[in-house]
Amino acid sequence: MKNRRLIRLLAPMFIMIVLYAGVSQLGVFLYEKVTSVSFIQNAEAASVDLSGKTKKQAIKLLETKVESWKGEQEIMLSFDGRDVLLDSGTIAFHFKESVGALKEKGNSPLAVSVDEAALNGYIEERFPGYHLDQFPGLQKRIEDATSMLKVEETIDLDDFFEGEENVFYAGELDEIEVSPGLSAFIEANPVIDIPGNARFSFLEFLDSSGSSVSTPDDLGPVASLLYELILHTDLAIAERNISTGLPPYASLGLEARVNPVTGQDLVFMNARDSAYTVTFSLHDNTLKGQISGMTMPYEYKVRTTGKKEYPPRVVKQFSAFIPQGVLATTQEGEKGKLISVYRDKYSSDGDVIDEELISEDFYAPANRVEVWPLNAGEPDGTLSDEASVQDQEKEDGSSESDSESSTEGIREDSPEVEGESAPVVDEEEGTADGNHEDDGHTSGTTDKTDSPNVKTAPKKKKAEK
Incomplete structure (x- = not known):
């Protein structure tokens, strides 16, 4: 008797629980069925038209498109004088997430991620001596390109490379006439910083630093040595002047003249994210200088010809x-x-990969x-x-x-x-x-x-x- 009463008491509760669970699952099933029938008109992912497709159809279509893209893509990684094809195996595509993140209008990117271990191994294999950690921001750049299934693009690894502090070049001018103005300038400015992504003007530096120079000849050795130093880097020359006659302290092709009175200036551009540092020192009648910064994969050398x-x-x-x-x-x-001055760019293998005509100096x-x-x-x-x-x-x-x-x-x-x-x-x-x-x-x-x-x-x- 007691068991029957218990059964009668629990039976309605059990039935209610079953009905509740069934209705809930049925609602989810029906919702998915209704919402997955088609997409909003003009929906696209990486320029692939998905209008009127179900989720399964959209995913299948994207998988087919990506497989085709892997065989056609020519995304190149350029560095150290070499161009190598991006290994598409280092990229993982997430199709469900891509479909779920579709915008109501416009062209949506695919959800992708870079396999860091695979990409690092690929870089070490193709560019010996370098690894992924030296290229911060490269992964994001690759993801942006592959998420839109771009077929042709060149990614310059120079834009992301960061190395250790390094002295690129050291030079000196011997047996110069050390004037009081020159000595005072070096004493006040033993270090000159060249910021990243910035334009450097010698005259503007004089104004900002409060340096006073009695004659342009006081600046001649400093400007000439600075010009020689920057020619051994990737700094781009924007303005440079020379004297009417070659001064005794300067080498042919390596002179630079700065004159605050006439406005003659030495201007150059630093397109890198990192800064350069120039140091000067006087030793008796010798002016010494060096330029340093984050390590570059290239070496720059100055070549003169046609004298x-x-x-x-x-x-x-x-x-x-x-x-x-x-x-x-x-x-x-x-x-x-008369002489022509070139700046040659060398890879780590010692190959000349570029030459730039800097100037043709005539006295x-x-x-x-x-x-x-x-x-x-x-x-x-x-x-x-x-x-x-x-x-x-x-x-x-x-x-x-x-x-x-x-x-x-x-x-x-x-x-x-x-x-x-x-x-x-x-x-x-x-x-x-x-x-x-x-x-x-x-x-x-x-x-x-x-x-x-x-x-x-x-x-x-x-x-x-």
């Missing part, structure tokens, strides 16, 4: 104050110079100015160039200013000087073996001081007289 020299012209001046047998030189000539030749006796026809062995015009004029008791007794720049083919009172005539001698360039420089000259065809206007005037 040419252009002989100076000889400008003859004739003076009545120079006795016969004496040749005076008021300005020694200097050869003109015009300086004329040699000779002063001859007024009646000298041709040079002979008795003429001496050890005496100066000023000394000879003092010996003759004449004035130190010969502005009234000499004229300069009279060429061999110039018309005669009018008037008989001019006692001195200058003549520029030499023939150009090249064309004159647009900037007024002569590409080459040949000097002949013993030419028998030399004629002067004063002689003609004297004959006429």
